[in-house]
Amino acid sequence: MNYLRHVGKYFIMLRQVFRKPQKWSVFREMLFREIEDLGLKSLGIITFISFFVGGVVAIQTALNVDSPFIPKYLIGFATKRSMILEFAPTFMSVILAGKVGSYISSSIGTMRVTEQIDALEVMGINSLNYLVLPKIIATVFFYPLLISLAMFLGIFGGYVAGTLTGLFFSEDYLYGIRLDFDPYYIQYALIKTVVFAFVIATIPAYHGYYVKGGSLEVGRASTQAVVWTSVVIILLNYFLTQMLLA
Amino acid sequence: MIEVTDLYKEFKGIPVLKGVSTTFEKGVTNMIIGQSGSGKTVFLKCLVGLHIPDSGIICFDGRKHTELTIKEHRLLRQEIGMVFQGGALYDSLTVEENIMFPLKMFADQSFSEMLDRVNFVLKRVNLEDVNNKFPAELSGGMQKRVSIARAIVMNPKYLFCDEPNSGLDPNTATVIDNLIKEITEEYQIITVINSHDMNSVMEIGEKIIFLKDGVKEWEGSNKEIFITENEAVVNFVYSSNLFRKVREAYLKETK
Ligand SMILES: Nc1ncnc2c1ncn2[C@@H]1O[C@H](COP(=O)(O)OP(=O)(O)O)[C@@H](O)[C@H]1O
Ligand SMILES: [Mg+2]
Numbered sequence: 001m002n003y004l005r006h007v008g009k010y011f012i013m014l015r016q017v018f019r020k021p022q023k024w025s026v027f028r029e030m031l032f033r034e035i036e037d038l039g040l041k042s043l044g045i046i047t048f049i050s051f052f053v054g055g056v057v058a059i060q061t062a063l064n065v066d067s068p069f070i071p072k073y074l075i076g077f078a079t080k081r082s083m084i085l086e087f088a089p090t091f092m093s094v095i096l097a098g099k100v101g102s103y104i105s106s107s108i109g110t111m112r113v114t115e116q117i118d119a120l121e122v123m124g125i126n127s128l129n130y131l132v133l134p135k136i137i138a139t140v141f142f143y144p145l146l147i148s149l150a151m152f153l154g155i156f157g158g159y160v161a162g163t164l165t166g167l168f169f170s171e172d173y174l175y176g177i178r179l180d181f182d183p184y185y186i187q188y189a190l191i192k193t194v195v196f197a198f199v200i201a202t203i204p205a206y207h208g209y210y211v212k213g214g215s216l217e218v219g220r221a222s223t224q225a226v227v228w229t230s231v232v233i234i235l236l237n238y239f240l241t242q243m244l245l246a
Numbered sequence: 247m248i249e250v251t252d253l254y255k256e257f258k259g260i261p262v263l264k265g266v267s268t269t270f271e272k273g274v275t276n277m278i279i280g281q282s283g284s285g286k287t288v289f290l291k292c293l294v295g296l297h298i299p300d301s302g303i304i305c306f307d308g309r310k311h312t313e314l315t316i317k318e319h320r321l322l323r324q325e326i327g328m329v330f331q332g333g334a335l336y337d338s339l340t341v342e343e344n345i346m347f348p349l350k351m352f353a354d355q356s357f358s359e360m361l362d363r364v365n366f367v368l369k370r371v372n373l374e375d376v377n378n379k380f381p382a383e384l385s386g387g388m389q390k391r392v393s394i395a396r397a398i399v400m401n402p403k404y405l406f407c408d409e410p411n412s413g414l415d416p417n418t419a420t421v422i423d424n425l426i427k428e429i430t431e432e433y434q435i436i437t438v439i440n441s442h443d444m445n446s447v448m449e450i451g452e453k454i455i456f457l458k459d460g461v462k463e464w465e466g467s468n469k470e471i472f473i474t475e476n477e478a479v480v481n482f483v484y485s486s487n488l489f490r491k492v493r494e495a496y497l498k499e500t501k
Contacts (some may be wrong), residue, residue: 023351060421107338123348124293124323 010206016128016137017202030134038100038135038201039142043149045099050150053087054079054157062167075168076176078156081185083154087191090237092150093196096143097229101204105137105225108208111216116208116215128209135201143197144190151189188244195240203229212218247271248293248404248436253302255285257290262288264460265302272403272436275427275450279441280457281482287331289457290406293438294326295319305422306404324352327397327435328455329407333389335381335396341368342377345396352400354381367395386420391425398429405430411446419443423450444483447471455484472496 006050021027031037058079063072107129120127155177206224211217248270255263262285270276280285292372293304294323296309306313306322315446335344342364349360369422371391372480381389390410407426413418427450430437441447448468449455456464464471464479471483472493484490 026350110337114332114337115330116336118291118296119328119330119334119336121296121328122323122328124320125352126352 004240006027006206009197010202013128013132013206013209015229016126017132018142019126019129019133021129021133022125023110026102027134030130030140031063031137034138035142037103038138038145040098044204045095046146046150047153049095050083050088051157051160052156054083054154055161057087057154058158058161059165059167060136062162064167072168072172073176073179075162076136076155076173077179078176080160080177083158084151084185084189086097087154088150089192089196090149090233092147093143093193093200093233096146096196096228097200097204097233100200100225101226101229102222105204105208105211106199106218108205109221110208110215112209113213113214113218127136132202132205132209135205136198139197139201142195143200144193147193148186148190151186153237155230163245188197191244192237192240195236199232200229203232247307248438249305250293251303251305251392251495253292253299253304254291255297255299262460263292263299265462266462267302267456268455268462268465271453273431273434274437274452275430276428276436276453276455277447277451277456278438278457279447279451279482280463282367282442285460286442287430288406290408290438290440294328294406295323302343324348325399325403327398327400327402327405329393329410329422331408331412332391333381333386335389335392337381339378341373341392342382342394343383345399348385348396361390364395367399368392369399370429371395372421377423378394378401387414387422388412390422390480394422394425394429398435399410402435405435407437407439409440409442411441411443416445419446420449426450429434444486447483456495458482473500 013225021206058075061075061078065072108117111131117127117131159170159173163170204222205223207221208218208226211221250269251267253266254265266289278289280286292299298438300338306325309318309322309325311319311322335341336347339347342455345364345367346360349355349363353360355363364377368376371394373388373395374389375385376388376392379431381392384392394407395406396411405426410426411422414422423446426437426439429435439446439450451471454464454468454471458478464474464476465475473477473488473496474480480493484493
């Protein structure tokens with residue numbers, strides 16, 4: 001029952017968030033700040049992880065398809081598909097849920113317990129709109145770019161792994177990644193990304209915004225935020241996949 | 247004038263304010279005093295609209311809070327300045343950005359006009375050369391001053407301060423108290439200050455409201471508080487030996 005109450009409160013929060021910004025110039029300033037904090041600052045970790053995950057997926061596939069009857073280009077094909085369909089959109093979103101989610105909930109939570117949110121409200125500012133809307137816009141528009149980059153780097157990582165280990169020929173790999181190219185898969189992945197980006201911005205914001213107490217509670221809220229964001233991403237991934245692909 | 251009539255507020259069935267009524271005039275430093283937990287902060291937050299009272303009326307110069315639309319509420323809030331207990335400065339913004347923030351949000355001014363105003367209020371609270379510092383780089387007293395500067399930057403009609411000198415040394419505390427009093431008189435603001443510090447009460451308390459367990463136990467000036475016979479007030483005010491002796495000496499002298 002408690003969960004239902006939270007879900008209700010979350011949607012009531014969203015109603016406050018989606019209002020017209022009180023001042024566009026202030027909103028724009030916040031938006032650029034958030035694109036930097038939530039997007040650009042995650043470039044490094046996404047680059048690093050996707051490159052190596054791509055490499056590992058290629059090596060694992062190569063090691064598991066040593067039968068002479070299975071064509072070697074399947075390695076490139078499998079790496080491409082798994083990067084585009086799952087590793088880039090879902091896996092990277094879970095990573096972002098950890099990194100960005102904890103940042104969002106602890107920064108908003110700190111603002112709550114140090115009365116900075118009260119200070120906004122006293123000034124006559126809609127604090128939810130001011131704090132959360134720029135985060136949503138920043139993640140929803142920036143993460144598709146980030147995840148596209150992750151797809152590319154993952155596939156590239158697989159290529160590099162093959163060249164370095166000598167487990168497969170790069171011609172086979174390149175043939176594999178070009179085989180049976182279906183733009184709908186990329187569309188599917190980006191739709192997922194947009195949904196996950198929304199979740200990454202809003203669920204931690206909810207946990208931070210309604211925190212009560214002091215720094216201990218802020219810490220606890222940000223752990224909760226990461227757990228719930230990840231759980232929701234995984235569940236939504238299941239339903240979206242069923243809806244869009246099955 | 248702010249008129250508060252029979253203000254009642256509870257949290258989860260536990261009453262915190264049990265029917266408080268009073269009035270606050272402009273140009274005077276009004277003080278709410280009382281023990282920690284007596285409901286001072288809740289009272290102040292009800293006044294500014296951060297808590298919704300369960301019953302009772304708060305009337306800002308004829309505008310009853312119950313009769314305002316959300317939009318009118320927001321407009322009223324632009325006439326309110328508030329200094330929070332911990333300062334509540336935005337820690338991702340510099341001092342200058344903190345003070346300029348309400349202007350950016352609500353005033354249609356050019357950057358240089360806003361900057362002039364920021365520098366003017368900074369000077370008013372006796373701060374200079376801190377424009378580009380972040381709140382974490384300032385001392386407690388300086389943070390409070392920035393907080394006061396931010397509260398008055400929009401020329402508020404109403405100023406609320408929640409324990410403005412808690413956590414400060416006695417000297418700095420007196421400076422802050424006097425600053426608030428001066429600003430109140432200079433700009434003819436309606437000022438309400440929460441405090442549990444007897445020094446400030448004696449120093450600047452022109453009208454004092456003593457809260458005890460959510461009830462207005464006593465009301466008067468800092469002259470009257472010296473000679474009152476109200477037991478709860480006496481116990482609170484003269485909880486320190488020093489003050490008790492001062493009171494005895496004072497009463498003897500005036501007899
Ligand atoms: N948001 C809240 N939820 C529940 N109880 C609260 C809340 N705010 C204050 N209280 C309770 O109200 C009482 C008065 O608190 P407060 O006004 O902060 O006292 P003080 O006079 O020290 O400022 C305390 O017992 C406090 O626990
Ligand atoms: Mg208090």
